[in-house]
Amino acid sequence: MNAEAPVILQIKNLTKKFAAEGGKMLTACDNVTLNAYAGQTLGIIGESGCGKSTLVRTILQIHPASGGEVIFDGQDILKLRGEAARQNRRKIQMVFQDPAAAFNPKMKVKEIVCEPLLNFGLIKKSEVDTKAAELLRMVELPEDFKDRYPHNMSGGQRQRLGIARALSLEPKIVVCDEATSALDVSVQEKICELLVRLQKEKGITYLFICHDLGLVDLMCHQIAVMYLGNIVEYIGYGRRISTEGMHPYTKALMKSVFKVDFKPGEKIEPLESEIPSPLDLPKGCPFQSRCGQCMEICRSEKPELKEVVPGHFVACHLVNGNF
Amino acid sequence: MLLDVKNLDISYGSKLTVSGVNIQLDKGEILSIVGESGSGKTTVIRAVMGCLPGRGHVSGGSITFGGRDMLKNTREDWRKISGSEMSMIFQDSGNMINPIRRIGEQFTDYILAHAPQKSKAEAAEMAKDMLNKVRLPNPQNIMNSYPFELSGGMRQRVGIAMAMIFSPKLLLADEPTSALDVTTQAQIIRQIVDVRNEYNAAVILVTHNIGVASYVSNKLIVMKNGHVVESGGREIIENPQHAYTKELLAAVPVLGDKKYYER
Numbered sequence: 001m002n003a004e005a006p007v008i009l010q011i012k013n014l015t016k017k018f019a020a021e022g023g024k025m026l027t028a029c030d031n032v033t034l035n036a037y038a039g040q041t042l043g044i045i046g047e048s049g050c051g052k053s054t055l056v057r058t059i060l061q062i063h064p065a066s067g068g069e070v071i072f073d074g075q076d077i078l079k080l081r082g083e084a085a086r087q088n089r090r091k092i093q094m095v096f097q098d099p100a101a102a103f104n105p106k107m108k109v110k111e112i113v114c115e116p117l118l119n120f121g122l123i124k125k126s127e128v129d130t131k132a133a134e135l136l137r138m139v140e141l142p143e144d145f146k147d148r149y150p151h152n153m154s155g156g157q158r159q160r161l162g163i164a165r166a167l168s169l170e171p172k173i174v175v176c177d178e179a180t181s182a183l184d185v186s187v188q189e190k191i192c193e194l195l196v197r198l199q200k201e202k203g204i205t206y207l208f209i210c211h212d213l214g215l216v217d218l219m220c221h222q223i224a225v226m227y228l229g230n231i232v233e234y235i236g237y238g239r240r241i242s243t244e245g246m247h248p249y250t251k252a253l254m255k256s257v258f259k260v261d262f263k264p265g266e267k268i269e270p271l272e273s274e275i276p277s278p279l280d281l282p283k284g285c286p287f288q289s290r291c292g293q294c295m296e297i298c299r300s301e302k303p304e305l306k307e308v309v310p311g312h313f314v315a316c317h318l319v320n321g322n323f
Numbered sequence: 324m325l326l327d328v329k330n331l332d333i334s335y336g337s338k339l340t341v342s343g344v345n346i347q348l349d350k351g352e353i354l355s356i357v358g359e360s361g362s363g364k365t366t367v368i369r370a371v372m373g374c375l376p377g378r379g380h381v382s383g384g385s386i387t388f389g390g391r392d393m394l395k396n397t398r399e400d401w402r403k404i405s406g407s408e409m410s411m412i413f414q415d416s417g418n419m420i421n422p423i424r425r426i427g428e429q430f431t432d433y434i435l436a437h438a439p440q441k442s443k444a445e446a447a448e449m450a451k452d453m454l455n456k457v458r459l460p461n462p463q464n465i466m467n468s469y470p471f472e473l474s475g476g477m478r479q480r481v482g483i484a485m486a487m488i489f490s491p492k493l494l495l496a497d498e499p500t501s502a503l504d505v506t507t508q509a510q511i512i513r514q515i516v517d518v519r520n521e522y523n524a525a526v527i528l529v530t531h532n533i534g535v536a537s538y539v540s541n542k543l544i545v546m547k548n549g550h551v552v553e554s555g556g557r558e559i560i561e562n563p564q565h566a567y568t569k570e571l572l573a574a575v576p577v578l579g580d581k582k583y584y585e586r
């Protein structure tokens with residue numbers, strides 16, 4: 001989908017179902033196929049409950065997949081077991097949403113950032129101070145923070161600490177699940193600048209989950225839009241969601257954004273109602289119940305993700321011209 | 324003038340945390356307070372509501388609401404005022420309701436606490452009516468649910484319904500949409516505007532989403548480190564004067580701007 005960078009992570013037909021009450025199955029991720037490119041950022045957007053967190057959690061093997069493959073380094077990492085799976089975790093790390101809850105409050109900063117290194121036997125206990133200082137420098141925190149506790153730090157500083165810990169093992173891929181949502185805009189901007197600088201220096205790939213569309217647009221090389229566990233649109237490198245988003249859902253999301261420079265009389269038009277229950281997925285298009293342009297075919301046949309413009313995929317009968 | 328706050332100073336113990344806040348608000352107006360965390364936005368509306376936590380107290384200035392000096396209120400006065408004349412919605416209304424009791428029981432209890440002359444059945448009817456007004460489908464179902472069974476947006480609507488049941492003159496909203504995604508955020512903000520239109524209530528909205536503030540507000544206050552750095556009408560956003568306001572506006576990610584990695 002993008003010639004400039006090699007594919008680093010291939011998600012193929014990944015499905016995750018949870019058992020629900022009454023023998024029903026809840027489909028959180030439905031046959032998701034996506035690629036992430038080396039040194040670039042793949043954004044995943046969608047409303048709460050659309051399956052974006054489940055998707056990355058399945059990739060990280062926090063819970064097992066129900067089907068599909070995740071190819072990384074030439075192998076399906078979902079099949080790894082035991083020590084091989086543990087070693088693989090070094091290469092894919094995560095930065096969490098709430099920096100206040102992500103750390104053991106009784107551990108000092110240096111213990112927090114060096115714990116992964118000690119776990120993998122990469123440094124000795126005597127090296128903790130030097131290594132901690134180096135990691136703190138990397139995320140632009142003062143070195144003398146290493147003897148502090150996380151509660152003595154601000155939200156932004158704690159998020160830097162979270163990034164330092166995630167990067168301590170020099171991973172290839174870092175998952176940021178709403179990593180900046182708990183922060184103010186000014187702090188958020190600085191954290192994003194830090195993430196981008198580290199990406200350029202180390203060639204890290206980010207999987208960036210966020211519900212701030214503006215931020216995803218500015219941070220990401222590619223954007224996948226999810227709805228009810230399905231990728232409904234994939235916007236490749238060089239295309240802009242703001243002007244070139246095509247799926248009715250993507251457009252509807254865009255209309256819910258509060259712009260700073262509202263012109264008088266300009267109105268937001270949020271999507272009505274809520275995302276339907278993933279327990280009984282409708283036949284046909286997942287978005288049919290909220291789509292203003294729903295047609296006959298949308299109720300009977302599920303649209304496939306098709307390349308509309310090079311590097312730009314949409315799953316919509318209307319856009320794909322199936323009517 | 325519905326709410327007149329003059330030169331308000333707030334201290335925790337002997338430490339002055341917020342100083343020199345002025346707010347003039349009339350019926351039907353929406354005021355947004357924006358600023359970074361720790362700037363004192365929440366402290367201000369808590370002082371207005373008379374519910375500063377711990378050792379927090381108003382150490383200077385005045386708060387007048389409907390012609391009445393709010394700093395002279397006794398606990399009993401506050402108990403009568405809060406909920407009926409002014410009320411508050413929180414970041415996650417799920418946190419203010421008891422997780423192990425059904426929404427309906429709590430809502431009717433709340434109504435009966437302020438209107439003891441009503442019967443339980445009347446209170447339940449009132450509650451259902453209000454849930455309907457905030458566009459919650461199937462109110463009886465909501466009344467029978469536990470908080471965890473509702474989505475964040477639905478819980479927030481329940482919070483708004485509870486806050487507006489006695490048509491208060493002033494609604495205080497503390498980051499009411501920060502925990503929500505874009506669609507739900509837009510729905511809830513529209514709901515707050517609807518509530519303002521229907522009851523002609525004044526609203527103070529604490530938010531760090533400048534887009535939201537820009538969309539709904541008649542008046543704005545920008546706070547930093549316990550001080551008001553800029554206040555006024557919408558012109559603050561169109562033509563900011565203070566360096567901090569400019570910085571804050573520049574930090575908002577705008578759809579379609581230059582990408583971070585190209586800067």
